[in-house]
Every structure is written in C-alpha cells, then in structure tokens.
Amino acid sequence: MSKKQMSRRGLLKSSAAVGVTLATPTIFTSSAWAAGYTNEPKGKTVTLGFNVPQTGAYADEGADELRAYKLAVDHINGEGDGGMLSTFTSKALKGNGINGKKAVFVTGDTQTKSDAARASAKRMIEKDGAIMITGGSSSGVAIATQGLCQDAGVIFMAGLTHSNDTTGKDKRANGFRHFFNTEMSGAALGPVLKNAFGSQRTAYHLTADYTWGWSQEGSIKKYSEKIGWKTAAAVRTPLGAGDFSQYITPVLNSGADVLVLNHYGRDMVNSLTQAVQFGLRDKQVNGKDFAIVVPLYSRLMAQGAGENVKGIFGSTNWHWSLQDAGSKAFVKSFGKKYGFPPSQAAHTTYCQALLYADACQRAGTFRPSGVGAALEGFKFDGLGNGPTEYRASDHQCFKDVLVVKGKENPSSKFDVLEVVEVTPRAQVEYPATMLGGNLGPYNDGA
C-alpha cells in the first residue's frame, strides 16, 4: 500500500535487498569485484563506526577507547603529532586521510549487551553509512558484533576481547583481532608462575560463570598443570556477584596455596579486594606463601582494587610504561592531549584503527575482501608490541605477551603495574586449527 510512498533511497535499498537474496547463490562464486559493496564511500569522506560501552560497568574503559579513536582519526587525517604513525613500519598512510578521503566517525553505546551493541552497530551501518565497525569491551559483545558485520558486509576490528572464541570457534572472515587471548595468557603466565612459586603448588580457581571465564580457566589449568601444579577445585561464580565471600571462605581451609581469579572488570576488583581482606595474600599454607593470580589485568580496573593488587601476577596486552619507540610515541601523544596515560583498551583500539586505515591504503580500496587480503599475513612493527603478524588463518594478531605484577611502590595513581617479563611471540603461538571454527568467505555486502 503506502510502500509506494517510500523514499527513493529506501526503495532502492529494499529492492537491492531483494536482489541480493535472489543473487545469493552467484555473488560468492563469481568474482563480484565489479559490483558495489556495503556503504562504499562515494564522497570526500569515509565513515568509521566506533561502538564502545558508554553506560554500565565498562563505561570508563569505553571512554578511554573513544579517546584513542579520536586520536587515531586525528593522526590519520594529518592532525596532531602523528603518534605511532611515525614509528609504524608501514608508511602507506600519508596523513591525508584514507585513500585520499578524510576519515570521519560516528559513535554508539554498546551498553556491554549483545543486543544493544548490534542495534548500535546496525544504526551506524544502515543510517550513518559506516564502512567499518570497531570497539567493545567484552567478548560476548565482540562476537555478536562480529557476526553482524559479517552478515552486513563490513569489516569488524575487535576492541578489547580476550576470549579464545573471538578468533577461534566464532571467527569470521570480516573480523580481525589485535588483542591477545586466554590461550596466550596461559602460555605466557605458566613459566613465570613456575619461576615465582615453584612447581609444587595447588591451585584453587574462582571463575566467572560465562564463556570468557571458562576459556580463561581452561587455559590457566592447562598451563599450570603443565608445570606440575595440581588443581584443588574450580568454582564457578555468578557474573556480577558483588560479594564473593561465600566463595572465598572455602578456600581458607582447602589446602590450596594459590588462588586464581578468572574474573574481569568489576568482578576482578571485588573478588581480589575480598580475597585480600580474607588474609589470603599474607597466609601461609604448607610452609609456602599463599599466592593470588589474576590472569587478565586491566590497569584501569586495577586502580579500583587500590593497594590490593600489590605483588599479584597477571598478563596484559600492553602497558604504558613500555620503553619502545612506538609505546613512547603513543603515550606522549595521548598524554599530551588528555593529561593521563592510555589504558590497554585505548592502545588496542588505536592500533586497530591505524591498522585498518593502513590496510585500506595499501589495498587501494575499502572493499572488505580487499582490505582483508591486505591485513592477512601482514607483518608490522612499531605499534608498541614489537614485531607483530596478523595471522591469515584466523585473523588473530601474534605478538609478545606482557606478564605484569602489581607494583609495590607506585609513583602515581596510574603507575599500578610493573612489567615482569615480555614473553616472546614464539612461546605463545599455537596452530590455528587448535581452537576450531571456520573463517568462511568474505562478505562485501551490496
């Protein structure tokens, strides 16, 4: 009926959608290079979609991601001091936008909920014409958004997501991850824990009861048992439990001498604070000092645990105290603009934005399959993590992993962690087939 009154754009879109369905069998088998692709930038600008948590528990982390994105856009467009562009080994970006088009951006709120994140990403794709979506602060959201971007035919550059599944079981051709994962955390932590605590240890796991928590628990178990540790128990705790004391009291007399907290964000802050309150850090069991391990650290969140983090081991993707040229350039650029150092979330999202822009420039197009091909197997350096490779077979970045420890004598409120060891890439690498999943073909959309 009133379909006839639809706007021209709407009509075009819907008929195009029908057309795509009819053409589905052929579009992926034939070379579709001649056809357009989703949100092909036609004007003088190209729109990037930054989808970060702005409300909820990860709002501060999201705000930091957004700061980094704004910085990256400035640098891509040739404003500011250029940041890591000067240390980045690929020199394709000239500071005049991407493929000669000025980079602009739209923002959205994921609320750290899959539904909200997808709705927000869809808005950017359908309404604002975003060619790429990036951001996020949890694995559930990242996987959900990655699936959406695959369906819509745009590239997804994952933000902070640590679950193996993002580039394992749930990997997609259009999705790319710079952040590390639980497998790498486990592989990096294993030897360090052995050095620090010996091989005669019994670990007690408290695990956030959802996919990321299980993934983390599995990896730590795997590598701690490899160094001879025993696992006393692995107890699942509800997400957002707040008070974890009922799970900590059984640890006291369990005979275990290491507590592994497979928690992130607020859960980590609370469970760690409470474990220390229960005297676990100063406890002696079997003649050994009791130890607490937090496999995934977030400096931003660790501040919430205050002095409780002192001496506690964990891993992180990047830390602002690193002294390589790339990290220094980034910290300088970020600190100058905002007055405080960037978090690991800010770092990974900045890198992702830069890597995407660079790949477009090298490919000479924004077409997802073209950009993807430029990213696959891409080797680079100068972005703060040492020599890094975007592995073609699972779209996961492989680089050194940082093992860190809560600092005993922090010099400022940002100076919470110290780097204990930089685990070389070779030690954390695993075959892509190990985590399962299937990339499938690229989707360029229509």
Added chain:
Amino acid sequence: MDAILLQVLNGLDKGGAYALIALGLTIIFGTLGVVNFAHGALFMLGAFCAVAVKSVLSLEKVTLDPTKTTAWGTPMEIRVPYIEAWFGDFGATVLDFSVPISIIIAIPVMLLIGVAMERGLIRFFYKRPHAEQILVTFGLAIVLQEIVKSQFGANPIPQPAPDLAKGMIDFGIMVGFDAGNIVYPAWRLIYFLFSIVIITAVFAFLQFTTFGMVVRAGMADRETVGLLGIDIDKRFTIVFGMAAVVAGLAGVMYTPILSPDYHMGMDFLVLSFVVVVVGGMGSLGGAVAAGFMLGILQSFASMNEVKTIIPGIDQIIIYLIAVIILLVRPRGLMGRKGVMEH
C-alpha cells in the same frame, strides 16, 4: 565442620548486610505505602559519602618537579595530601580512618537527602498508584546515579578499611577450636555487629519512644491518627529521612567490602526487594529474619559440595527461596493481611 561453621559465619555477615539494606525499604513501605525504587540509589549515595569524604580528606597539594617529566613530556607532579602536609602522622591516621569518619558525616547528609526527597517528590505520590511510584522513583534513581557518574566516573573507587580493622580475627579460639581454623576478616565482623546495633536502635526507637508509637499507630490506621489532631505527615517525613540514613549507613560501611561505583545501587535494588517481600511487606522483623535466612542459605548454596549436586543452585537460590516462601506463606514470613496486595 570448620568449613560449615565458616559458612554460617559468612551467612550471618551477608545476612546482616541484606537485613540492613532491606530495613529502610520496609520502613518506607510500612509507614508511607510507597514503593521506593530509589532505595538502591540511597544506598549508593551513602557509599559515595565515604568516597567524597575520602577525596576531601586527601585533597592534594600539587607541586611540580621540573627535574622529572611524565611519559608525555609535562613536568612530574608531586602530590601530598594537605592533611598530611599540615598534620603529619596525625593527618595520615585521619585519612586511614576515613570510612568511620564518613559515618558521622553521612548521618546528617543522608537525613537531608531523605527529607528533601520526601518533601520535594515522594509526598506527592502517597495517593498515586504503585506503578507511578515505581516509575518516578526509578527515574530519580537513574538521575542520581548519572550525576554520581559524571562526578566520580564509572570505575569502582577503592575505600580501604582502617589498618586496625584490616586483619583477621581468630574466631575459632573463642569457641574452642584450634587456632587458625576459623578466622574471619575483622571488618566483616564489625559490619555484622554494626548491622545488629542499627537494627536494634531502629526497633527500640519505634517501640519505646512516643514518636515511634505515633508512627506505628499511623502505620496501622493513618486516618484515625490524623483525626486525633496529630500531624502524621511531619512524622512521616522524619521516618523517610531515617530510612535514608539507614540505607546510607549500610552503604558507607559496605565500601571496604565492595569498592563503590555508580551502578551499585541498581545491583542491590532487586535483592533488597526480594528480602523485603520474603519478610512480608512493611514488617521490620520479617525483613531482618529474611535477610539472615537468605544470607545463610546463599552461603550454603555456594559450597562446592552443594554445587556439584545441583549445578547453578547458587545463582538462583535467593529467587527459589522467594518463590517457595511466597507460595507457602502468602504474605511472606511476617506480612500483615491487606498490605500491598492490590
């Protein structure tokens, strides 16, 4: 055995917190008949009283050290809290005791907030349907927490307990166990005792003072009390303020256990409603009993031995108990007939 005793202790500790949080809510229900969805926000505001006191106490004198620079090139700042710069060790002690000090500050602040809320908003909703009370107080809760977020950010802010109360207390020795078997954090025991004191004080106030008598009479039959020429409204305002103080104090004392963030009120909202309803709407004794009962059951359900038999039981135990109690006892543990049933 010691594992079970520890869980009982933990349950009491949790129960004390639940009872304390639910107490103010049930007072407001019982006296004013208002479904207050902003109660969690009051709890959160109390916690942020502690944050505010601490940040005022630790206001820092910033001097620039030109010889050192930060990683981004500006001169390094040397920050010393004024209070330490002025008073030395005494200042450091004051800072250490910021949470207990916050209690003294939180009482007038929360009373003021409570009275302002009642006079400014809630009193217009006494006669309005519950659904509208819920919507307006929920809106208020969102506004309050967004204001806190814009001031203090979204991340949790640590509030350590005083050094004195940081250690563990060997509870086992007191009841004849070997040393080191049943030890419990001092602050949590303090919280438990604190909740008992507050609960007793509220009971005593309502039972043994004339004011309390009038309020109780007002709860039972508001109209008749009004006809007797007693200005019940004014007293109800004070009751609301009192409930806000109780919620706020619960929040202040909870900060060393849970680093406060702007969202914590919402997390406790559902829980406190469940406690109040299981106890019976408007029943103070019911809320206290339900708080302790749910605390202890939750502790037991979280034990590994129980979880292996019924997976996931710790996730749902509170709701499961709520369902069972409400089906067996239509008005919760101690609810009166006709309250909030329509």
Added chain:
Amino acid sequence: MRNSSMSKNDLILLFCFSAAILAGPIILAPIGAGYPDLLQKFAIFGIFALGFNILFGLTGYLSFGHAAFLGAGSYTAVWTFKLLSMNPLPAILLATLMGGLFAALIGFICLRRSGIYFSILTLAFAQMSYNLAYSVLTPITNGETGLQLRQADPRILDAALGRDYGAVLPSSDFFGIDMTGYPGFYFCAVILIACFFFSMRIFRSPFGMMLRAVKSNQNRMNYTGLNTRPYALAAFIISGMYAGLAGGLLAVTDPLAGAERMQWTASGEVVLMTILGGSGTLLGPVIGAGAIKYFENIFSSFNEGILMKAFDFLPESLQHIMVSISSLFVGEGWHLTLGALFMLIVIFLPGGLMEGFNRLRTWLGNRTGGGDGGAVPDTAPAPSVGGD
C-alpha cells in the same frame, strides 16, 4: 461500554494506525529514525508492550518477569532456524507458542498471589531463567555469546526442499524475501498491525470488560461467586504469547538470541514503555516503546562533533558552553535524559504520553471553539492503575 462489533471510530483508529506504521520510514526520517533496524525495533517492542498492556493495563497485575517470555521466544525461534527452516513463519509460530507455554506455567503459579507479591514472584522466575541461561544452560543458550546460527546447522525442512545456502551463513527469508532491512520491517509492521487489531478486539470484548473488573475490585467479583483467576491467567498467557512473538521477531530480523534479553532490566523496560506511553490505552504502549527505543539509539549516538555542528550558528564561546551543557544529556549521558523524562512524565502527565496528546487535543479543540467531533477517541482515559 461499546458492543463487540467494530465501531466506526475503531475502524478509523485502526486505519490511521496502519497508515502511520507503514509510512514509518518516511514519517520518522526527519528525526533520524528512518532506518530499518530502528524501525524493526519500534515494531517489535511495540508488540511486546501491547501484550504487556493487555495484562497490566486491563487487569492491573504488574509483572516484572515478561522478559523471560521474550527470551524464550527468541531462543525458540533461533533453534527453529537451526533445526527446521530459515523461513520466519515456523519460527514465530513456535516462538509464540513457547511464550504462551512459559506464561501458562509461570502464570499458574504466580497468579496465586496479587499485588507486589505477584510482581516479585514473576521477577524471581525471570531472574532464575536469566541466571541459568547465562551459565548452566549454556549448551542450549550458548550463554554470554548468545545463540547463533551456524553454517553446519541441519535445517531439516530446508534440506528436504533442496535449499542449499552454500558456504555463507544463511539469513532468514520469507519465501525468497530477505528479512533484514526494509522487508524485515514491513514483515514486523504487518504483524504489529494484526496484534494491534487483536488487542483492540480484546479491549472491546466482554472478556476485556471482565479483565477490567478484575482490576477495579477483585473481591467483589469473588463475592459474586465468579472465579477471576482463569481470566487473569488467560490475560497472562495472551501477553506471554505477545512477548514470545516479539522475541521470535527479534530473532527473525537478527538471528541471535542472548540471555540479557531476560534480565530484570529488560522486564523493567517494558513496564516503563507501557507506563510512559499510557497504560490501559490502546496506542500508548506502542508510543512508549518507540520513545524509549528512540532515546536508546539516537540520543546515545550524539557526540561532541555532532553537538558542535548543531550549535555552530552560535558564537564560538557560546557554542562551547552549549555543547558542554548538552553533552551531559546525550552520548554517554543519555541515561540521564531518560531518567529525567520518566520523572517529568509521571509528575506532570500521570496518564503517560497519551494523556499529553489528549490534553493537547482538548486544548486545541477549545481554542478552535467547541467540541471536536472528528477526532478519534481512544479508549476510556487511563484509569488509575494498581493502587490500594
């Protein structure tokens, strides 16, 4: 009240409603809401709120657990896609049935109590569903990540009909029409109109009268020897089916079902939608649903750059001041606007947005002089709800 056949006014209302919904892409384009995903959300949450209103608006039973039915519907629909066919019809059919079945089970237990006790019972069931779906039931729900389609899913019916989706992940299609984008919206819109019609029929039927009677005085009804519970249960099941249908449609337009759809905040959202729009009115819930989804998607997307552009007609210093003030309310501060809106609406327009429209109409009517016979009257003005 009115007799059960369609009155002229109802016909006009239905016609205007349909026209407005179908013309949505054009009408809503100027305020930035004319894109498929948001339009789909308007329609789907409109259905959800319409159903909730049948329970809450008519009987006064305030359920805090309706998100459980929405979630159950979504999971059912995705499983139907995985096991049977990518056609949306079996998916929404089964989702509706599952919503109804869930509602029958939970309603049967919860309706033994009334008032706040009923609310907490429904809340308890929904929270249990959410907590279990997030953790222990992961084999069925895929937990935090959400239930997704896989290329290797069996899809028995599709396979039997010889339909092969090749190497790509299939999306739902209605006999060849892809259910994303505008076609997806029109699919939802047609169902919304059908739901609206059905809800209108209930409002006007003797059954609807009965439900209103449950609300106004249940005791009196019981004294007359009438058992009200079957009526309340029927309303509960119908609203559960609406919720299941809405959940199914969410999966049709976007085949992913996550546990957070069942969280108490999601249940709270539909309560807010209904009250915000005007509970007990026919149109109100749809408008309330639209308003909340609009805020969530559009207000949250405003950032400093957009604000700077919006105020660039001002001198620069003033521009910066305006931007810093207004940025408190948009972007990461959009919750503040929402909270303030709830308060303002309830304080000044207890009947929700519908009351606002009615007042506006009366005011305009008075200004133009005399009663306005041509306007379409809604149902009786929202009677007070829930109170004791």
